[in-house]
Amino acid sequence: MSHTFRVDLRGIIDLLSHHLYSSPRVYVRELLQNAVDAITARRELDPACPAGVTITCGRTLTITDTGVGLTEQEVHELLSTLGRTSKRDELGFARDGFLGQFGVGMLSCFLVASSVTVVTRSARGGPGVRWEADSSGNYTVSAVDGDVPVGTTVVLTASRGNEHWLEADVVGPLVKDYGDLLPAAVTLDGAVVTRGERPWDDEDADLSAYCEQVMGFTPFEAIPIEVEAAGLTGVAFVLPSGVHPGTRQTHRVYLKRMLVGDNVEGLLPDWAYFVRCVVDASSVRPTASRESLYQDEMLMAVREELGEQIRDWLIRLDAIEPRRAGELLAAHHLGIKSLARSDDEMLRLVERWLPFETTDGPVPLRQFKRKHGAILYIPDVDEFHQLAPVAAAQGLGLVNAGYAYDLELLNRLGALDGPSVARRVAPSELLAALADPEPDVEAALRLRLSEGAAALDRHDCDAVVRDFDPVSLPALLITNAEQQRKLDTEQTAEETTDPLWAELLGQLTAGSSSSRAEQLVLNCRNPLVQRLARLTDPALVELTLESLYVHAVLQARRAMRPKDTAALNRSFLELLDRAVGGK
Numbered sequence: 178m179s180h181t182f183r184v185d186l187r188g189i190i191d192l193l194s195h196h197l198y199s200s201p202r203v204y205v206r207e208l209l210q211n212a213v214d215a216i217t218a219r220r221e222l223d224p225a226c227p228a229g230v231t232i233t234c235g236r237t238l239t240i241t242d243t244g245v246g247l248t249e250q251e252v253h254e255l256l257s258t259l260g261r262t263s264k265r266d267e268l269g270f271a272r273d274g275f276l277g278q279f280g281v282g283m284l285s286c287f288l289v290a291s292s293v294t295v296v297t298r299s300a301r302g303g304p305g306v307r308w309e310a311d312s313s314g315n316y317t318v319s320a321v322d323g324d325v326p327v328g329t330t331v332v333l334t335a336s337r338g339n340e341h342w343l344e345a346d347v348v349g350p351l352v353k354d355y356g357d358l359l360p361a362a363v364t365l366d367g368a369v370v371t372r373g374e375r376p377w378d379d380e381d382a383d384l385s386a387y388c389e390q391v392m393g394f395t396p397f398e399a400i401p402i403e404v405e406a407a408g409l410t411g412v413a414f415v416l417p418s419g420v421h422p423g424t425r426q427t428h429r430v431y432l433k434r435m436l437v438g439d440n441v442e443g444l445l446p447d448w449a450y451f452v453r454c455v456v457d458a459s460s461v462r463p464t465a466s467r468e469s470l471y472q473d474e475m476l477m478a479v480r481e482e483l484g485e486q487i488r489d490w491l492i493r494l495d496a497i498e499p500r501r502a503g504e505l506l507a508a509h510h511l512g513i514k515s516l517a518r519s520d521d522e523m524l525r526l527v528e529r530w531l532p533f534e535t536t537d538g539p540v541p542l543r544q545f546k547r548k549h550g551a552i553l554y555i556p557d558v559d560e561f562h563q564l565a566p567v568a569a570a571q572g573l574g575l576v577n578a579g580y581a582y583d584l585e586l587l588n589r590l591g592a593l594d595g596p597s598v599a600r601r602v603a604p605s606e607l608l609a610a611l612a613d614p615e616p617d618v619e620a621a622l623r624l625r626l627s628e629g630a631a632a633l634d635r636h637d638c639d640a641v642v643r644d645f646d647p648v649s650l651p652a653l654l655i656t657n658a659e660q661q662r663k664l665d666t667e668q669t670a671e672e673t674t675d676p677l678w679a680e681l682l683g684q685l686t687a688g689s690s691s692s693r694a695e696q697l698v699l700n701c702r703n704p705l706v707q708r709l710a711r712l713t714d715p716a717l718v719e720l721t722l723e724s725l726y727v728h729a730v731l732q733a734r735r736a737m738r739p740k741d742t743a744a745l746n747r748s749f750l751e752l753l754d755r756a757v758g759g760k
C-alpha cells in the first residue's frame with residue numbers, strides 16, 4: 178500500500194526561521210521576488226504589459242503586482258504545494274530571468290504572519306481566485322465575484338509579536354535595500370522607493386555619491402568591473418584611506434538585481450582588502466538562504482578576474498596619474514606589497530612609489546638607489562635601528578627590510594636587477610664604512626683586548642676597534658648572519674647521531690672562515706672606551722668588556738640567550754660591588 182508524505186508546516190517554518198534565514202526580514206525579499214518574477218512571466222506573453230509593484234503597510238501588509246497571475250488550478254498546484262515552482266524548466270533547471278527556483282519562498286511569509294491571503298487573476302484568462310492559508314497548513318480556495326485585474330495581491334496579517342515587521346518604517350528600508358535595482362518600480366504607501374536601474378549602467382551617474390549612499394564612504398576611485406562568464410557587472414570602490422589588512426572584506430552583491438547581501442565575502446583576492454564592490458550577477462550561485470554565495474569554481478574565477486581588473490587599473494593609474502598612484506600606494510601599502518611579491522609590474526610600482534624606512538628617512542627604493550647606487554638592506558627592524566644612526570653618520574645608506582613583505586620584495590628586486598642592486602649589507606661593508614682609529618689608541622686597546630679576551634670568547638664574539646659617530650655610543654654589535662648559520666649547522670652536526678647527516682653537515686661547514694658569529698665594534702671616540710684603553714687592572718678590563726658586550730646586545734635588542742642573561746647579572750652586580758667600594 179502506498180502513502181504520501183505529510184508535512185508539518187509549523188515544523189518547516191521553525192526550520193526556516195531558526196536554521197536557514199538570518200532574520201524574518203527575508204519575507205520582504207521573497208514577496209518582491211515573486212512579484213517581479215510574475216511580471217517577467219507576463220512580459221513573455223505581453224511585452225508591453227504594465228510593470229509595477231505596490232505595497233501598503235499598516236495592521237496588514239498588502240503587495241500587489243501587475244504580473245502573470247494564477248488560475249485556480251495553478252493556485253492548488255503552485256501556491257499550495259511545497260517545493261512546486263513555475264520557475265524551473267522540464268529538466269529541473271532554474272529558468273533564465275527568474276529569481277525564485279525552489280518553491281518555498283512563500284512560506285517565509287509565515288515567519289511574520291499568522292495568515293496569508295492571495296487574490297489573483299491569470300493573464301491567460303479565467304476568473305479571479307482567492308486563496309487563504311494559515312500557518313498550521315490549512316488553506317481555502319474560492320472564486321472572487323466581480324472584476325479582478327490581471328495580477329496578484331498578497332495580504333499578510335501579522336502573527337502575535339510580529340506586528341512591527343509589517344510597519345512602514347521597517348518595511349520601507351527593507352524594500353529599498355532588497356529591491357533598489359529591480360527592473361520594476363516599487364511603490365510604498367504612494368511613493369516610489371526603488372531606483373529601478375543599476376547606477377553603473379548610466380554613463381552620467383555620480384558613482385561617488387552612490388558609494389557614499391550605500392557604502393558610507395567617498396571612494397578614492399570608482400572602477401567599473403565586469404566578468405562576462407558570470408553575467409557580472411558593477412563597480413569596485415577603492416577606500417580613501419588605510420584600513421587594517423585583517424579587516425573583513427565585504428561586498429554588496431545583487432543576483433539578478435535582487436540584493437543577496439551587503440556583507441558578502443570572497444569576491445576579491447585577499448590582497449585587495451582596500452576595495453569594496455557593488456555588483457550584480459546572473460550566474461553566481463547563492464546559498465540556500467540567498468544571503469551569501471557558494472565558494473565554488475565560478476566564484477573563484479570571478480575573484481581572479483576581478484583581481485586582474487583592479488591590478489590593471491592600478492598600473493594604468495600609474496601611467497596616467499602617477500601622483501595619485503603614489504597616494505594610493507601610501508594609503509594601502511600592505512595589500513599592494515603583498516601583490517608585488519608575485520607580480521613584477523606591481524613590484525616596479527612599489528619600487529617607484531612606496532616609501533621605505535632608510536637612513537635618509539622614508540624614501541622610495543628607486544630614489545634611494547639613485548642616490549646610493551645600490552640598495553643595501555638590513556632584514557631586521559631592531560638591528561636596523563641600532564645600526565642606522567652609525568651608518569648615517571658615516572654616510573652609508575641602509576634600508577630597513579624588517580617590516581611585512583619587505584625582505585621578500587627586496588630579494589625579488591635583487592633577483593630581477595642583480596645582487597649589486599639590492600642585497601643584504603655584509604658585516605665587512607659596515608666595518609669598512611667606519612674610520613680606522615688613531616694608531617696609539619688602537620694599540621693600547623688591542624693590549625686590553627688581549628688581556629680581557631676571555632670575556633668575549635665566552636660569547637663567541639670578536640672585537641674590532643673603529644672610530645665613529647655618535648660619540649655617545651661605546652660599542653656596536655654586528656651580527657654575521659652567514660657565520661651564525663654555519664655555527665647553527667655545526668652545532669646540529671655535533672648533536673646529531675646520524676653519521677651520514679653529520680658528514681653532510683661537515684661538508685657544508687668545511688672551508689668556513691674562522692670569524693665569529695658576532696663582532697663587538699669598540700668606538701675609540703667614546704670617553705668610556707678611551708678610559709678602557711688606560712686601565713691597568715686585567716679583572717676590570719674583562720668586566721668592562723663583558724659589560725660593553727651585554728650593553729651592545731641590549732642596544733641591538735637581540736634576543737637574550739641564557740648566557741647573555743647570566744653575563745648581564747654578573748657584570749651588573751660586580752660593577753655595583755666595585756661602585757660601593759667592595760673591591
Ligand SMILES: Nc1ncnc2c1ncn2[C@@H]1O[C@H](COP(=O)(O)OP(=O)(O)OP(=O)(O)O)[C@@H](O)[C@H]1O
Nearest residue numbers: 211215246255262263277278279280281282283329
Ligand atoms: N505574486 C505571484 N504571482 C504569480 N505567481 C506567484 C506569485 N507568488 C507566487 N507565485 C507562484 O507560486 C510559486 C511558489 O512560490 P514560492 O515563492 O513559494 O517559490 P518560488 O518563487 O517558485 O521559488 P523560491 O523558493 O526560490 O522563492 C511560484 O513558483 C509561482 O508560480
